[in-house]
Amino acid sequence: MQIPTSLIPTFNKLLPMHxxxxGNGEILHTGPTLEKLNICTNICGQNFLDLFxxxxxxxxxxxxxLFASNGRNLHLHLRNDETVKLKGVIIPDADDDGGLINLSFGIxxxxAVTTFGLTSADFAPNDLTIEMLYLIEAKSAAMDESRKLNRRLQSARIVAEEKAFTDGLTGxxxxxxxxxxLKQLIDKGIPFALMHLDLDYFKAVNDTLGHAAGDHVLNRVAKILSEETRDxxxxxxxxxxEFVVILPKNPPIEKIELFANRIIKRLxxxxPFKGDFCHVSVSAGTTISNFYTKPDVDQMLLDADLALYASKHxxxxxxxxxxxxxxxxxxxxSETEASHQKIA
Amino acid sequence: MHGLINCALERFVRDTYGSPIWADVIRASNIEIDTFEAMLSYKNNITFQILTALSQTLEKPPGEVLEDIGMYLVSHSNNEALRRLMRFSGVTFEDFLYSLDDLHDRARLAVPDLTLPDLELLEEVGGQFELLVRANMPGIGFVLMGVLRAMADDYGALVFLEHKGNVANCEKLSISLLENSFSEGREFHLGRAVGE
Known part of the structure; x- marks a missing residue:
């Protein structure tokens, strides 16, 4: 199909990849954008199926x-570069032999725009390619911002969680x-020992030496407990x-006793606090999840508490x-609560 | 106000004047936020409080500050993405002017909850245009003037711009396009270089 000379500018502008x-597949004319694809030096005169x-x-x-595919969607690639994929459609000429193929880059x-350095002028004026490229860039920029926000929120969440689970004074x-x-250990069926500790004479420290001294004592206790426990x-x-120590994986009872005694001794x-001395000690009570057929957090806390007050007694x-x-x-x-108050 | 707008303000101050000035502006504007998230929303008055404080801190009239912001938005190297998006609008500065009517919808395509002003370009004779800027954001016309000035440089066009005032939330800009290709302008490739 020979395009009349007068119509060539129209075809080139509206179908820059035609x-x-x-009739025998010889290329008679191509649109200007196809010239940019490094197919060969002179496309005209070549057979279409030698190039595509x-x-x-x-x-x-x-x-x-090819002519018989009349109007169907065709997927093609360049013979000299299989990575350049094209979409196309061929319309045979009704009167003459031969026909017209129009190509596009598809997805x-x-x-292609980067590889061949294409510009807006390489696409038909009403082609939506430029809008699509705009949209891709705009969306990736917006997506980028969202991703950054998500990352920042995630780290903020971790910090907030850490804070929510930490005692502000002692860390x-x-x-x-x-x-x-405790809930996790029970859910996963991991056996553990639960030790409840309560300082003796702490109120006296607060009352005589002030709250700063009390805080100092609490920090000292925290340090000793941290030093005496495993990771x-x-x-x-x-x-x-009041402090609680959770010892997972069911340590032997003798070890628990040794651990408790070390802490009691150290405390x-x-x-020393600002030239004075704070005198406290610690009472402790322990229960072990293996004592129960079905361990329950509240029950275990209650029992450890009971053991603790036995120590006070x-x-x-x-x-x-x-x-x-x-x-x-x-x-x-049945008067323990009252006596708890008294002893503590 | 969309976080993108507050974020742009923050970046403008930090990139142009430095973080200590941003800290001063935040202190003077009496808001409790010191850094903005582009993808969150903030109360409208926060933006105006910052702008007032900014104009006072820099000892510059609000119009000038807003115009500087507009220039910064498309010319600073940290905003290459935005400049590229603007350049998709047309091959020449004149094309770009004709595409301004679509700016509002284009922005929405990218960020659906971002409301930009409604723009209407009126063509007069001999490269003379008038741009109507309709929005509930007093002063936005000055920002747009900065954007236009920077985009003209980008395209290499020679323009004369003037803010003609604000009547009932409609700001009027006068644009004289003296020459479409006055200088080289900056390059624009449709495809982004790898890694950009």
Whole structure:
């Protein structure tokens, strides 16, 4: 199909990637954008199928088959560079032999624009390619900002969580962190020991030497507890002068006793504070998840507490392991709460 | 106000005058935020408080500050992405002017909750244009004037711009396009270089 000379500017402007073919597949004319694809020095005069391969539909191997595809979507690539993929459609000339093929880059346009240095002038004025390129850049810029925001929010969340689970004064874990961990251990069925510790004579320190001294003592206790525990253990400050130590993986009872006694001994040393000495000690009670057929956080905390107050009854600076007997005494006496207040 | 706008303000001050000045502006504007997120939304009055404080801190009339912001938006090297998006609008500065009517919709395509002013270009004779800027953001016309000035440089066009005042939330700019290709202008390739 020979394009009349008078119409060539029209074809070049409106279909910058067209080719007109003769009946035997010879290229008679091409649009200006195709000249930029480094296909060969002189496209005109070559046979279309020597320069282009039709990859879909697969059975198009001859010029006749190509013309017979009349109006169907064609997937093509350059013979000299298979990475340059094109979309196309061929319309045979109704009167004459031959026909007109129009090509486009399809989704490969982003790569093609960079590879061949194309400009807006290489696309038809009403082609949406430029709008698409604009949209891709605009969306990736917006997406980039969103990604950055997500990253910042994520780190802020981690910091906030860390804060929410930390005791502000001592840097130990707080009650919320302890509750969380106990629930996890029970859910996962990991056996553990739960030790509840309460300082003795702490109120006296606060009353005589002031709150700064009290805070100093609490920090000292936190330091000792941290030093005496392993990385896998958790130490939490759960109240004014109450601490909980969680020892996972079921340490033997003798080890728990040794650990408690080390702490009790270290805390019996007076703590120097601004020329004065703070005298405190610690009472402790422990229960072990293996004591229960179905461990329950509240029950275990209650039992560790019971053991702790048994230590206070023993005269303080002592450690008690929970046994069922403690509970019997408790129900018999049923005045523990009141005596707790007194002793503490 | 969209976070992108507050963020642009913040970047303008930090990139042009430095972070200590930004800290001064924040202090003077009595807002409790010191850094903005581009993808969040903020109360409208925050933007105006910052602008007032900025004009006072820099001891420059608000119109001049706003115009500087507009210039900064498309000419600073940290905003190459925005400059590129603007250049997609046309091959010449004149093309670019004709595409301004679409700016509002183009911005929405990229960021659906971003509302930019409605622009209407009126053509007069001999390269003379009038641009109507309709928005609920007093002074936005000055920002646009800065953008136009920087884009003219970018395209290499010679223009004369003038702000003709604000009537009922409609600011009027007069644009005289003296020469479309006065200088080389800056390069623009449709494809982004790898890694950009």
């Amino acid at each position: 080719l007109s073919l003769s 391969t039709v990859s879909r539909p697969r059975n198009i191997k001859t010029i006749d088959a 490969g346009v982003i790569k 130990l874990k707080n009650r919320r962190a302890m509750d969380d961990l 896998s253990d958790t130490v939490a400050r759960v109240g004014g002068d 019996q040393q007076p703590i 023993k005269g303080r600076a002592a450690h008690t392991l929970y046994t069922g007997d403690l509970r019997k005494n408790e129900t018999a006496g």
